[in-house]
Amino acid sequence: MTILDLVRLNLLSPMVLAFVLGGIATLVRSDLKFPEELYVGLSIYLLLAIGLKGGAALSETPFSVILWPALATLALGVLIPIVAYVILRRLGRFEIADAAALAAHYGSVSAVTFAAVQTFLEALKVPYEGFTPTLVALLEVPAIIVALLIARVAMGQGGNWGELIHELLASKSILLLLGGLLIGFLAGQSGLKQVAPLFVDPFKGVLTLFLLEMGMVAARRLGDLRKVGLFLVAFGILMPIASGTAGIWLGSLTGLSSGGAVVLGTLAASASYIAAPAAVRIALPQANPSFYLTASLAITFPFNLAIGIPLYYGLSNLFY
Amino acid sequence: MTILDLVRLNLLSPMVLAFVLGGIATLVRSDLKFPEELYVGLSIYLLLAIGLKGGAALSETPFSVILWPALATLALGVLIPIVAYVILRRLGRFEIADAAALAAHYGSVSAVTFAAVQTFLEALKVPYEGFTPTLVALLEVPAIIVALLIARVAMGQGGNWGELIHELLASKSILLLLGGLLIGFLAGQSGLKQVAPLFVDPFKGVLTLFLLEMGMVAARRLGDLRKVGLFLVAFGILMPIASGTAGIWLGSLTGLSSGGAVVLGTLAASASYIAAPAAVRIALPQANPSFYLTASLAITFPFNLAIGIPLYYGLSNLFY
Amino acid sequence: MTILDLVRLNLLSPMVLAFVLGGIATLVRSDLKFPEELYVGLSIYLLLAIGLKGGAALSETPFSVILWPALATLALGVLIPIVAYVILRRLGRFEIADAAALAAHYGSVSAVTFAAVQTFLEALKVPYEGFTPTLVALLEVPAIIVALLIARVAMGQGGNWGELIHELLASKSILLLLGGLLIGFLAGQSGLKQVAPLFVDPFKGVLTLFLLEMGMVAARRLGDLRKVGLFLVAFGILMPIASGTAGIWLGSLTGLSSGGAVVLGTLAASASYIAAPAAVRIALPQANPSFYLTASLAITFPFNLAIGIPLYYGLSNLFY
Amino acid sequence: MQKLKLVTIVAEAVLEERLLRELRHLGARGYTLVMARGEGTRGVHASSWEGPNLRIETLVAPEVAERIMTYVADHYFADYAVIVYSIDAEVIRGEKYL
Amino acid sequence: MQKLKLVTIVAEAVLEERLLRELRHLGARGYTLVMARGEGTRGVHASSWEGPNLRIETLVAPEVAERIMTYVADHYFADYAVIVYSIDAEVIRGEKYL
Amino acid sequence: MQKLKLVTIVAEAVLEERLLRELRHLGARGYTLVMARGEGTRGVHASSWEGPNLRIETLVAPEVAERIMTYVADHYFADYAVIVYSIDAEVIRGEKYL
Ligand SMILES: Nc1ncnc2c1ncn2[C@@H]1O[C@H](COP(=O)(O)O)[C@@H](O)[C@H]1O
Ligand SMILES: Nc1ncnc2c1ncn2[C@@H]1O[C@H](COP(=O)(O)O)[C@@H](O)[C@H]1O
């Protein structure tokens, strides 16, 4: 298959189409609204399900197999925000707070993009390592800390680091992901089998529903696109391609399968819109949410969903 | 099976029993309450699921096969509200606004009744065309427009038609139904298979849950039965039988299978309580909701659910 | 398997682990919160699902088989609150209202504990009678009435009994359980099959989600443990062991299988935290909720979940 | 414009039916209810399934307001987690609230 | 501290978009909206899917408050289940509401 | 009847824990919280998962009310989407709020 075939295949998946439908619903000013509680419920489900599946797979993975990919993931979590910060300050001429906030988002990770790449690979029957959810968990936090550290040093401030790190680790997204991972790990594949009719089989359907809502949320941000400027639009597309390539390359170096490397690349390319915004809003309130939310939600997320994922899959051929 | 056997079989399905349980819950003043958000969530699910299944089936239907049934459906959508309006004005002596509001409801369609007839036919293993959700979408809107048109002409008013039609087409029920149809059509059967563990397999279970809530809603309207008068009670039972027969007949003329004709008949017989009330409340606020909500929800809906569907199935033997 | 093996097996089930995760979430002050509506939705699901399954099983059970176990259950529902009341007054020196409130809780039953024991036995492939949900329904109400009766007699009050009994029978938990039972009974196994992909297959997964929330709720009560005192902590552990043993014994006398006896024992051992608190709050407002909620939710519920159920299973060997 | 009182009651959810019935008897012609969370001096509520607090508002004549406040204080303050307060409000065509 | 008016509208959910648009035109600079249940003298609402009542609050200058109240009374009282009332409120740095 | 102030804060959800902690320190003895949607002059909020606005009400003594309003204005108005206002309220047995 050529990359174009892949894009077409991906664009016609129920998940991506649901995202588009959500966008249309907002654009035609439909009265369709997801109750807040449904959105929260679906998020809880997705994070827990990702964790559970990953944990059960991890329970059958030898430590030596996951060690190097895990270190590569941590390296990505430290390097991406530094590179992003420098680009945004130097080339983009953003304020310190705004550059750091964006860096935190692009260094961190989007669980839904992760779910989408899994679904994509499964549709193509490309195998990938079962422990990838562990990598999601590893990649979620460090970038946020690094970016906030940069901001505070650059602005000459101190700040309560203990509280911030506690807040990050206790934040619901990380707690559910890590908690699910641990439950899956302890309960093993036989435990997972008991709850598979809820947490495994309907997963893609729930993702479809969730992406319908995400499409509405992203489309509501489209109006802000003009405000954020052309530079940020370009950044929101090129940065993921760069990080994605780096992720695939590191994946190939550390012994991941080609499917696993595509996952790691997609994780690196994805931008957070759950953990990072909350942390940044508390720790860097001066940063303008229009920048980081619009870039992450209305540019990078749909780009990855529709084009990025098949692209990274195509790129992986250069390394394998 | 005689019609009576069918009624009995239908009455003891989990769906109809759940509806009855909901009614009992309200009558014994139980503190059971469905959270609003759960109700909205279930509605979103049902509409999307109906659309998805229909779209996937449509993707394998030649245009020539659906053309005539589609035209027949549109004809029903135009004729039923006119007939209903005349009956309600002449025989029932209703005000213009009230007659038009009722006509809009009876010309439009109830998605849950549609789901119930599907379930009924599947229990009997009677095949029907996969594109029937397309017919639901076609039948939902025209009657509302026709009925409002009648009202405005009769009351000598103008009004913003563009806005009304936009509001109808962008209304959540139609957006989800048509959107689901389109997603299913584009993703095809292989796309549907990916999300079937959420959108296909548990469908009847979700319908059961939804009907539990509908039973509570309908029973809350029972108190209004006295207010609406005997004429409306009779109308709420006889009108569906007439429209249902017309639907079956048109279905048989346009080449539908006997199962498909039962579906079209049931659609014609069903009265809307989602799209129509919202549109009427905005465009015809003088109309008394006691009339149209009570007739549609507390008379016609349970009648169709318990007796109508098996009756239309029995009637179809006259045409096939 | 020794009891210790069983405890270990049970502790590593996804359900118990999810409960622990919920506890941890609260203790690390995570911002994870279940929307109220999700909690209500899951409760509705669990009660209805338990009822449906039980009803379908009941539809294939001869009356003579269930008669004696049902009478044994009623006996437990009358005796446990009397014994509990006497212990709490004499040994614990509790106020009349507090002792009666606690007695109502320990005589009544916890639907989630029931679901947990079912899951436990199914994991061990131990068969048990399908009509056990009938026993849950039978055990839920009498104890509450007996306990409130004791309180009113002891305090020399009258009171509106008709209203109380009506409120209990119409309360959502009992309505859903009994209603589900009836639906399952009337629709039979073939009806249940239609809705099994929602109400049967994902049951353990939903239970896992629910226990995550329960863990949070229980952990929020941990702070009250000091207030309630050592006596109540001991009572919350020893009383279930005593009632559980009595339940197993009565089960063995009345012809239940050993699995069925374990279920009955667990029911007897479990303390209510849905029906009883609501009833007590209305009928005995002087009673201090710190006592009954903390004992039932933060002591007895986790004890049964983690240790009690395997223990009762082990104890059943003494009777079979 | 007419001057009325807006009486707000915050109470445990288990009291819903009873409070609404009593409000009607005390002379309220309508109410608006929202679910709320909260903390005060008593804390503990009935049950998790019963859920959070009710926040009930009712627009009434001043004498009805006083009646409601005294009634709630007398019947609920001792045993239940309930508060009640009253605010001046202006309405148009106030007859419907009287 | 500045004195403003807090205007509250309780209305059927189907009016949401329309009411918010009109509030803006009448001079409100912001609003806070909560879903609510309720009962009054009219009772019946549009549809179950549309759900319960809206409770919309907006902090505005006194003259805007009067305008809103008159407007709502004139346009909605006849056909819709709507109430509106106004309360005195104090704010800090009140320019943003004007 | 005693006269107190009902202070209402509408704020982005991400501030919940912090605001409630600070309210307690500033002298509030309780609060009632409702989730709300809304629009004002700043618009953008933290994240969709964090959800909509908080609407926090607290009945307090007049001097506490002033303290809360000044504190919120000083600490939040610059960077956060927050409003605060105060209303006169009457309560029965007002000691519990003081
Ligand atoms: N000072 C206060 N301000 C606002 N709401 C309060 C206050 N005190 C109590 N409440 C509310 O009233 C409920 C019952 O209060 P309490 O009886 O003090 O526990 C609490 O859960 C709060 O929702
Ligand atoms: N006296 C009242 N106090 C508080 N809310 C009211 C009152 N009357 C009506 N409402 C609210 O306004 C809505 C519409 O009222 P109505 O038009 O009287 O049916 C009701 O559903 C209530 O939420």
Ligand SMILES: Nc1ncnc2c1ncn2[C@@H]1O[C@H](COP(=O)(O)O)[C@@H](O)[C@H]1O
């Ligand atoms: N004039 C107003 N009246 C009522 N609520 C307002 C008003 N202005 C702002 N709000 C609320 O306060 C929140 C934050 O306001 P802002 O900081 O102006 O964006 C909004 O989301 C609204 O919920």
Ligand code: NA
């Ligand atoms: Na990233």
Ligand code: NA
């Ligand atoms: Na129809």
Ligand code: NA
């Ligand atoms: Na018990």
